[in-house]
Amino acid sequence: MRLILLGPPGAGKGTQAQKLVERHGIVQLSTGDMLRAAVKAETPIGLEAKAIMDRGELVPDSVVVEIVSERLDEPDCAKGFILDGFPRTVPQAEALEALLETKSLQLDAVVELVVDEDALLDRVKKRVAESGENVRSDDNAEALKKRLDVYRQQTAPLAEFYRQKGLLKQINGMAPIDEVATEIDGVLAAPGR
Numbered sequence: 001m002r003l004i005l006l007g008p009p010g011a012g013k014g015t016q017a018q019k020l021v022e023r024h025g026i027v028q029l030s031t032g033d034m035l036r037a038a039v040k041a042e043t044p045i046g047l048e049a050k051a052i053m054d055r056g057e058l059v060p061d062s063v064v065v066e067i068v069s070e071r072l073d074e075p076d077c078a079k080g081f082i083l084d085g086f087p088r089t090v091p092q093a094e095a096l097e098a099l100l101e102t103k104s105l106q107l108d109a110v111v112e113l114v115v116d117e118d119a120l121l122d123r124v125k126k127r128v129a130e131s132g133e134n135v136r137s138d139d140n141a142e143a144l145k146k147r148l149d150v151y152r153q154q155t156a157p158l159a160e161f162y163r164q165k166g167l168l169k170q171i172n173g174m175a176p177i178d179e180v181a182t183e184i185d186g187v188l189a190a191p192g193r
């Protein structure tokens with residue numbers, strides 16, 4: 001199974017991706033995680049990405065497309081994958097289409113977690129409070145606001161992009177975690193996907 005998880009920061013994409021990994025034995029490909037690993041390892045990509053990420057802006061399309069392309073060639077992706085945080089722009093989605101075509105792969109579905117933005121800010125504040133510190137350098141109100149703005153402008157149009165391709169499945173992301181997971185399984189199992 002090959003999926004994209006779409007939704008603003010804090011919508012629960014990472015949590016749901018992990019549940020899908022457990023249930024379906026496919027891998028989670030989070031470009032945010034890959035970029036954070038590059039920042040930590042101080043690779044050239046990491047050094048370029050750090051300041052951009054801290055501001056809550058997007059790293060260049062070419063950078064993430066290259067990372068994803070290489071990752072998709074690794075053997076653990078053969079059984080399927082969940083793209084979490086990628087694509088984030090229409091050019092990234094177009095690049096992904098071209099990539100999948102060259103690899104003779106097809107997407108099964110794009111699952112959008114639909115959430116209330118005000119509640120998201122509360123969620124992130126709670127996450128920070130519970131951890132007792134900023135777990136991520138972009139987990140602060142200012143960067144989150146920026147990330148939400150960027151999402152609205154650059155990533156939200158992807159819902160329409162994938163709706164037109166007949167791949168979009170919208171899920172209420174405000175429900176409790178297990179209910180969201182059950183709903184996702186329901187739409188993935190539904191005929192005609």
Ligand code: AMP
Nearest residue numbers: 031032053056057058059064085086088
């Ligand atoms: P995330 O963990 O998905 O919220 O990503 C954290 C940050 O990494 C984002 O705010 C961006 O700066 C960067 N990032 C992650 N994925 C992408 C992507 N597909 N395109 C551009 N920037 C990305």
